[in-house]
Amino acid sequence: MDDHRNSTTKNAVGLCLLPQELIQNIFLSLVLPEIIRLKLLNKSFSRIISDNTFVRQYNSLSTSTTWLFVYKKRWLRDAALHSFTDRSSDRWFRIPISELLKPIQFHGEDLYFLAASNNVFLFASNTVREVVAVNLISVTVKKIPPSPLGPRGTSSWRRSGMKLVTDPTGSGHFRFMFAEFVDNRPVLFVYESRTDTWRSTEAEENTNTNEFSFSFSPRGAGHVFLNVVHGPMESVLVATMPDECDKSVVLRPRFNVAGANDDLTVGFSWGNVMDMLHVYGDGYMMVVKSEGGNTRNVRVLKRVELWGLSLDGRKWEFVSAVPGVIEKPYAAMMGCLEEKNGVVRAALVSNCEGVWDMTWLSFDTKWNRWTWMPLPDCKMKGWNMAGISFSSGLTLP
Template sequence: MDDHRNTTPNAIGLCLLPQELIQNIFLSLVLPEIIRLKLVNKSFSTIISDHTFVRQCNSLSTSTTWLFVYKKRWLRDAVLHAFTDRSSDRWFRIPIAELLKPVDFHGEDLYFLAASANVFLFASNNVREVVAVNLVAVTVKRIPPSPLGPRGTSSWRRSGMKLVTDPSGSGHFRFYFAEFVGNRPVLFVYDSITDTWKSTEAEEKGGDGVLPRGGVHVFLSVVHGPRESVLVASMPECDAPVVLRPRFNDAGGLTVGFNWGNMIDRLHVYGDGYTMIVKSEGDIGNRRSVRVLKGVELWGLSLDGRKWEFVSSVPGDVMRVIEKPYGVMMGCLEEKNGIIRAALVSNCEGFWDMLLLSFDTKSNRWNWMPLPDCKMKGWNLAGISFSAGLTLP
């Protein structure tokens, strides 16, 4: 973990304090800071490796949600940028170039696909491989090609894939993605334990059954038309994944993906059985390629999976604060423990801006947070993902 300073004098003074007090100080920090401290000296490493400290630290870390952003840059300088509202004044820099050295990508820029707990997936376009990086265990693992064969970075759709790690902290994970094969939705699952893929054709769902949003269910978006979406749901109690075709009652002109110029006035951000609709208006002055954010709505999958139901919209007083011009926008969305989080990333004439929105389904309350500058001017965004559950081994 980066963000180094000259910590030697402070470290010597801190070592003179009682161990219990040092542990309490360390527990007030976020995990990237704790991992960096572990490298400072042997005394700190011993304290942080203590079983009681690890248990207490992981108890706090599992409830912390991170936003990770990856800039497109030379592989030798590969850095993940991490942000959490527990330390809302700055981004953490996490160098990963050394971790990726065992895998030869011939100097190619990588694309950041997904994250869950300590595991991060990266894909290459030329080599057409996916690798799994464990930031805490400091390991890198090649994932064999899926049954569809090697895939370029443009083949991986953010809303059509999900990484799920074992809650035990073992480092095992499953990588899900859904795709149309022969005009039928198919679920592909890679299991790190067996190092193999399994593909299963999704079944059409009947009129019975309840599909609660979020939780242990995995919802993957396959395709979206003007009025109807196609999702694949994987549920622990079912042998086969299920096809869902939710419809909007009145949704003309809805479009999925990036928002370019004045061609599109609504952007959809999908995840975990929810969709966030970002509305905008164009033709700002003489700048036809610039639009202004005007509204954000949250919709959720109905319990029978047949329609999208309106959940809430960002209130006007918040919209007046976050209203801003942009040329292109993208986002990611995740639900965890009844909290829906969405990151909206926009670019206006070369300047990047990020906004973090969250909605508490229990209190029916919105929160927003402008993120500090990630120093991205002149860079291209090469992946964004939420992740929770970073833990010490």
């Protein structure tokens, strides 16, 4: 450990001898966890990184960087997010958060990671039934008051039924939205951090056969789609605008495809039971098809398809399938999906004999092109997954 510290110090001293413009160019090529670590290393680096011109340049580059965050289920005293970015495809970064969470009393309980957007991350507690928002860059944490539905345990939060949207100005304010059935009616709930209050609105049924009650294009237009109910033949979604949440509409897209009545699971699949896994997000649906393996309780992934909402929001339309054959044995599988700027990203996480395996899939809707890559080992053997989410636009203050 001392040798590593001495080596790091020597490298830092050597770097300080370079011209400042060259140092800035080197720093611009680094990802945010590396920048934060350098800022803490010495005062010279801190001054360079805190310079307004450098912050603007770095944030301009960082806004297009996509991250995948994974949270392991472990004791709060050692809580850490593990992050991977498409700008650095060879390793994971570890971001400790236990010190950040100290002001909040969770009685030593481990947490569940709900969602992320820009610098804001949401965690939920099952015992005290609270949600907290953590800002990794401003190093702040705050409790979110209970929603109009009251305190909720971690099992009540459905990944595809909620969305975290941050203020694009970089103010740190955010909206947390989720949709639920209340008295058999879809209702949208929105928390506004600026006012620290919740509001709720009942979503309107779409009665016009040609257009919705407010103007929007279902896919790739920056709208928010929250999945309320999933079935083998039909889904129920609530659609709204991220900055105009007083209006929302109910969508009931049909899934008309051969085999849709086969065994189906949403979000998480045990290999010995389900043939088809559906992963929803942002007006898209990824269908993961499997077949029985040679071993009991193990299945083999065979095909991955991407479907999207039709322009009238009344059916799921086939978009594309991952080319080639992706064969992967698994006993359990889960996934998350997001769309941003015309690119659909999905992470498929499988477990086989205690070993976790992750694959990052991307589909560019403009060029009709797939890319995918297996992620390096996250050292999760024997651990339970306690949340996964994509996020873009981590920025310096």
